[in-house]
Amino acid sequence: MSKTTNIQIAKVHLTSKIWQTFVAVLGVTFGVSMYIFMNSFMNGVNNAQDDLAFSALSHIRIYNLDNKNDYNPIESHYKDSKTLVTILNRKNIQYTTGLNNSSAIVSSVMKQPEVVAIARQVNANVFFRGGSKQVNGIISGVELKSEDELFNTAETVIQGEWNNLLTYKTGIILGKLLAEKLGLQINNSVNVLTSDGVSKNYIIVGIFESNLKTMDETKAYLNITAARQLVGKNSDFASDIMVNIKDRDNTASFIQKIASMIPYQIESWQEANEQLVAGSELRNIIAVAVSLTILLVAGFGIYNIMTMTINEKIREIAILKALGFSGNDIMTIFLTQATVIGLLGALVGAIMGYGISLLINMIPFTIAGMETLPIFFRAQDFLLAIVFGILTTLIAGYLPSRKASKIDPVIIIRG
Amino acid sequence: MEKTISIEINNLIKYFYEPEKFQVLKGLSFTVQKGEFLSIVGKSGSGKSTLLYVLSTMDTDYEGTLKINGDVLTGKTQNQLAAFRNEHIGFVFQFHYLLPEFTALQNVMLPALKLGKLSIEEIEHKAYESLRLLDLKGQELKNAKRLSGGQQQRVAIARALINSPSVIMGDEPTGNLDTKNSRAVQDIFKQLAQEHGQTIICVTHDPDFANNTDRIIEMQDGLILS
Numbered sequence: 001m002s003k004t005t006n007i008q009i010a011k012v013h014l015t016s017k018i019w020q021t022f023v024a025v026l027g028v029t030f031g032v033s034m035y036i037f038m039n040s041f042m043n044g045v046n047n048a049q050d051d052l053a054f055s056a057l058s059h060i061r062i063y064n065l066d067n068k069n070d071y072n073p074i075e076s077h078y079k080d081s082k083t084l085v086t087i088l089n090r091k092n093i094q095y096t097t098g099l100n101n102s103s104a105i106v107s108s109v110m111k112q113p114e115v116v117a118i119a120r121q122v123n124a125n126v127f128f129r130g131g132s133k134q135v136n137g138i139i140s141g142v143e144l145k146s147e148d149e150l151f152n153t154a155e156t157v158i159q160g161e162w163n164n165l166l167t168y169k170t171g172i173i174l175g176k177l178l179a180e181k182l183g184l185q186i187n188n189s190v191n192v193l194t195s196d197g198v199s200k201n202y203i204i205v206g207i208f209e210s211n212l213k214t215m216d217e218t219k220a221y222l223n224i225t226a227a228r229q230l231v232g233k234n235s236d237f238a239s240d241i242m243v244n245i246k247d248r249d250n251t252a253s254f255i256q257k258i259a260s261m262i263p264y265q266i267e268s269w270q271e272a273n274e275q276l277v278a279g280s281e282l283r284n285i286i287a288v289a290v291s292l293t294i295l296l297v298a299g300f301g302i303y304n305i306m307t308m309t310i311n312e313k314i315r316e317i318a319i320l321k322a323l324g325f326s327g328n329d330i331m332t333i334f335l336t337q338a339t340v341i342g343l344l345g346a347l348v349g350a351i352m353g354y355g356i357s358l359l360i361n362m363i364p365f366t367i368a369g370m371e372t373l374p375i376f377f378r379a380q381d382f383l384l385a386i387v388f389g390i391l392t393t394l395i396a397g398y399l400p401s402r403k404a405s406k407i408d409p410v411i412i413i414r415g
Numbered sequence: 416m417e418k419t420i421s422i423e424i425n426n427l428i429k430y431f432y433e434p435e436k437f438q439v440l441k442g443l444s445f446t447v448q449k450g451e452f453l454s455i456v457g458k459s460g461s462g463k464s465t466l467l468y469v470l471s472t473m474d475t476d477y478e479g480t481l482k483i484n485g486d487v488l489t490g491k492t493q494n495q496l497a498a499f500r501n502e503h504i505g506f507v508f509q510f511h512y513l514l515p516e517f518t519a520l521q522n523v524m525l526p527a528l529k530l531g532k533l534s535i536e537e538i539e540h541k542a543y544e545s546l547r548l549l550d551l552k553g554q555e556l557k558n559a560k561r562l563s564g565g566q567q568q569r570v571a572i573a574r575a576l577i578n579s580p581s582v583i584m585g586d587e588p589t590g591n592l593d594t595k596n597s598r599a600v601q602d603i604f605k606q607l608a609q610e611h612g613q614t615i616i617c618v619t620h621d622p623d624f625a626n627n628t629d630r631i632i633e634m635q636d637g638l639i640l641s
Binding site for chain 2: 004005008009012013016315316318319320321322323324325326327328329408409410
């Protein structure tokens with residue numbers, strides 16, 4: 001019964017100065033809602049950034065680095081003898097380029113349960129020529145269906161059709177800016193010249209526009225069989241194999257798993273794009289720092305209000321103690337108030353954070369394929385915000401409550 | 416009726432340390448019988464209020480021993496003393512210290528709610544009864560801060576009585592009352608002492624009040640004169 005009495009006293013305190021309670025609740029609300037908004041916004045930005053990056057980047061890339069330039073049979077043969085060996089103008093012989101047995105690799109990688117999509121590519125640096133104009137760029141021979149699974153390339157084709165590459169053996173799809181540079185339009189023909197001196201004409205069956213300007217300026221797609229023909233390779237050749245897995249943050253363990261099966265270089269997107277990882281990590285740190293600061297400031301606000309309340313009620317606390325209320329009772333009374341303020345503030349804050357985020361999500365932002373400012377909600381942010389909000393309030397309420405519980409009734413009553 | 420000892424103090428010494436060390440109570444010893452109505456008088460600065468605060472168990476910074484109802488209270492923790500006060504001591508302050516945001520009824524009920532020995536209905540009934548006895552009928556549900564000084568003082572007295580404590584202590588309990596109400600309070604105290612055997616100790620300046628009690632302790636410079 002004593003417990004309920006304490007809670008009733010707390011209730012009277014909270015309701016008799018409703019404005020003060022309101023301001024305290026508002027402090028928590030502000031902290032919690034800003035925490036949720038900041039994190040949802042940062043998540044949205046990170047996701048947008050990733051979507052942008054992964055429109056041309058797979059989670060894992062398998063390729064042949066061909067860096068065996070330390071092979072030197074003559075020197076190693078005479079290494080321990082007293083023969084003087086001099087080799088002038090030594091050159092590396094190219095043993096292999098690309099992956100000549102790509103279907104074997106594809107089928108063994110496909111067996112892994114983590115794999116979501118896998119696509120082979122034949123990439124080559126070429127010159128594009130349209131009339132007198134000559135532009136250097138990259139030709140990418142792709143498996144149409146799996147390429148689209150990985151990168152949603154079909155969506156980026158703004159004129160013509162992605163699948164035109166299937167039907168037209170000599171079809172090519174050019175980046176929009178590349179086509180403009182060459183002064184070419186759809187259904188025109190374009191000449192492609194490889195580094196080996198092979199020259200071939202293709203019909204432009206499509207134009208694509210991605211979110212990456214460099215791609216639009218330099219890239220063209222061919223069917224993979226046409227590309228193999230162009231570079232003069234066998235029908236199982238691929239220069240790169242692109243793999244997407246379920247959890248892109250978990251590439252390291254996947255690579256470790258498949259490394260023994262594949263005698264080629266396996267590279268994760270993190271290794272290939274450290275700046276991406278760094279950018280997203282830094283944004284996360286900023287988000288956490290800002291939101292913690294907000295919660296801290298809100299905590300100080302609550303601390304102030306609680307201290308003020310307790311100073312105001314110092315005489316009442318003394319009376320309660322004289323009447324036989326113990327220090328623990330006094331603590332319960334004020335901690336109950338802090339808890340109510342914390343709970344109320346956190347819940348209202350969560351709702352408000354959600355609302356603010358939705359509003360921000362409506363602000364137009366039309367750069368790089370985005371339409372509005374990005375927002376992404378995660379349940380854990382809401383949970384953390386609420387837990388932090390309540391915790392901050394409790395800590396901010398605990399210190400003044402402890403002080404209140406130690407008040408000596410005589411000193412105050414004597415006057 | 417066999418006389419039992421309600422309060423016993425032995426060689427009570429107390430110092431004030433601010434602004435400089437000063438002996439307020441200089442080795443007091445006396446006993447108070449159960450059901451005795453006692454008043455403590457003396458000039459201001461004689462140490463009578465200080466003595467009362469020590470007796471009330473709120474002030475623990477003293478030398479000597481304090482016994483109430485046979486329990487040695489010297490050396491107990493603050494929380495133990497708070498629980499003891501709640502059950503055994505009713506206190507009426509020099510100023511009418513009520514909780515301003517609570518109604519008169521709630522103020523009176525609080526010590527009983529804290530004690531938790533009766534149901535809320537019983538406590539409420541008892542509080543109404545007590546307030547009626549003190550001529551406060553109709554004021555029960557008003558906020559304490561809306562009552563007049565005299566009314567507040569009587570609410571404070573009702574609050575002190577709610578747990579039927581064995582000892583009631585007052586620091587100028589009638590200081591804010593007119594003659595009529597002052598008399599009424601004195602009569603209630605007298606009745607409580609005689610009929611319920613409750614011990615009553617009041618510090619007072621009012622000679623009429625003092626003369627109306629069973630025994631007067633007069634203090635001067637930290638010593639008992641008579």
